[in-house]
Amino acid sequence: xxxxxxxxxxxxxxxxxxxxxxxxxxxxxxxxxxxxxxxxxxxxxxxxxxxxxxxxxxxxxxxxxxxxxxxxxxxxxxxxxxxxxxxxxxx
Amino acid sequence: xxxxxxxxxxxxxxxxxxxxxxxxxxxxxxxxxxxxxxxxxxxxxxxxxxxxxxxxxxxxxxxxxxxxxxxxxxxxxxxxxxxxxxxxxxxxxxxxxxxxxxxxxxxxxxxxxxxxxxxxxxxxxxxxxxxxxxxxxxxxxxxxxxxxxxxxxxxxxxxxxxxxxxxxxxxxxxxxxxxxxxxxxxxxxxxxxxxxxxxxxxxxxxxxxxxxxxxxxxxxxxxxxxxxxxxxxxxxxxxxxxxxxxxxxxxxxxxxxxxxxxxxxxxxxxxxxxxxxxxxxxxxxxxxxxxxxxxxxxxxxxxxxxxxxxxxxxxxxxxxxxxxxxxxxxxxxxxxxxxxxxxxxxxxxxxxxxxxxxx
Numbered sequence: 437x438x439x440x441x442x443x444x445x446x447x448x449x450x451x452x453x454x455x456x457x458x459x460x461x462x463x464x465x466x467x468x469x470x471x472x473x474x475x476x477x478x479x480x481x482x483x484x485x486x487x488x489x490x491x492x493x494x495x496x497x498x499x500x501x502x503x504x505x506x507x508x509x510x511x512x513x514x515x516x517x518x519x520x521x522x523x524x525x526x527x
Numbered sequence: 528x529x530x531x532x533x534x535x536x537x538x539x540x541x542x543x544x545x546x547x548x549x550x551x552x553x554x555x556x557x558x559x560x561x562x563x564x565x566x567x568x569x570x571x572x573x574x575x576x577x578x579x580x581x582x583x584x585x586x587x588x589x590x591x592x593x594x595x596x597x598x599x600x601x602x603x604x605x606x607x608x609x610x611x612x613x614x615x616x617x618x619x620x621x622x623x624x625x626x627x628x629x630x631x632x633x634x635x636x637x638x639x640x641x642x643x644x645x646x647x648x649x650x651x652x653x654x655x656x657x658x659x660x661x662x663x664x665x666x667x668x669x670x671x672x673x674x675x676x677x678x679x680x681x682x683x684x685x686x687x688x689x690x691x692x693x694x695x696x697x698x699x700x701x702x703x704x705x706x707x708x709x710x711x712x713x714x715x716x717x718x719x720x721x722x723x724x725x726x727x728x729x730x731x732x733x734x735x736x737x738x739x740x741x742x743x744x745x746x747x748x749x750x751x752x753x754x755x756x757x758x759x760x761x762x763x764x765x766x767x768x769x770x771x772x773x774x775x776x777x778x779x780x781x782x783x784x785x786x787x788x789x790x791x792x793x794x795x796x797x798x799x800x801x802x803x804x805x806x807x808x809x810x811x812x813x814x815x816x817x818x819x820x821x822x823x824x825x826x827x828x829x830x831x832x833x834x835x836x837x838x839x840x841x842x843x844x845x846x847x848x849x850x851x852x853x854x855x856x857x858x859x860x861x862x863x864x865x866x867x868x869x870x871x872x873x874x875x876x877x878x879x880x881x882x883x884x885x886x
Binding site for chain 1 (some may be wrong): 529584596597599600601602635640641654666669670671672673674675732733734735736737738768770772798812813820845846868882883884885
């Protein structure tokens with residue numbers, strides 16, 4: 437979460453993407469280059485701006501499942517706990 | 528006390544102790560490590576450039592080395608937040624800390640890319656009676672955590688044998704020359720293991736888990752591997768969304784049964800590049816091969832051997848490969864407090880030469 441490891445890991449797991457492909461996919465979605473994904477300065481700003489979770493305690497920022505709902509939209513994937521949450525919130 | 532000469536480099540042995548070697552001695556060990564990998568597993572040799580690169584990594588005068596910017600990989604792990612709390616004489620710190628707090632520390636303070644929830648016993652059989660508790664904890668932790676959070680356990684099929692389980696212990700039966708009974712007991716235990724894997728893993732998916740890590744697969748030998756493969760296949764069928772990781776216990780599958788098959792193949796004796804094909808077939812997303820460390824050999828020997836074996840696994844695989852890089856595996860010394868100089872050298876070589884997708 438300091439940079440983009442959680443996002444790259446999600447693509448490895450959910451789509452069986454090898455490292456380079458997963459990095460390219462995430463970079464494209466974030467509108468940066470794969471090289472930028474490990475730039476902690478750039479990624480901190482970007483994560484804060486996209487509100488997808490940061491490592492520090494930032495008041496009013498999304499955290500936990502709130503961030504994951506946004507990560508789903510950003511990466512175009514479904515996250516199991518978000519699906520569960522949506523199913524249970526149906527009235 | 529031995530003093531390092533100007534022409535020598537500090538190298539850790541496979542048990543973690545320090546020694547000093549010349550560049551020529553390091554190069555000899557690299558070549559010998561690769562030769563042993565080729566001899567044991569039938570993988571290809573590393574080329575001259577790769578050998579030179581390993582030598583460069585080993586001879587780096589800095590204590591800690593790292594990958595070039597842009598070559599970073601993602602990290603997965605096993606045992607989860609228990610690592611702080613456990614005090615069993617193994618890898619834990621013996622600090623009482625809840626799994627939720629510990630997991631958040633790993634996510635926020637140590638920036639783990641993924642994490643997992645696990646039971647203190649860390650065996651699938653032990654989770655079954657407390658499944659409701661684990662489901663509740665998983666539900667709560669999924670609310671708090673951002674990184675992918677799997678559930679992890681060892682298949683640990685040894686717990687299904689007498690005196691811990693219902694089936695005859697193959698080791699005892701074989702001592703009495705009851706070979707067929709030993710094989711039947713292993714097959715029955717494997718089926719039981721598969722049923723338990725299905726029960727536990729499907730329940731955890733219902734509780735919102737991102738997926739499941741099957742850690743130290745095949746620790747009880749070939750039937751353990753087959754039981755785990757069967758269980759994973761069932762999980763994949765029931766829960767297509769599950770993120771499944773399979774990490775192995777050792778570099779080759781021990782033939783305790785000797786003849787048990789999966790998908791028409793005898794699994795005993797399989798090495799990482801052969802194991803991964805079966806893992807892929809049952810729906811594993813990330814595979815974690817193991818290469819054992821030889822405590823009597825240098826890090827140069829162990830890393831070269833581990834890289835040669837893992838590189839073949841990476842080459843043959845269609846799914847991401849996260850080699851196990853810990854105490855006693857992946858070229859890292861067999862020590863509860865692995866020297867950082869050896870751990871970083873092994874990791875750099877595994878990423879930049881074997882082309883691992885993660886560690």
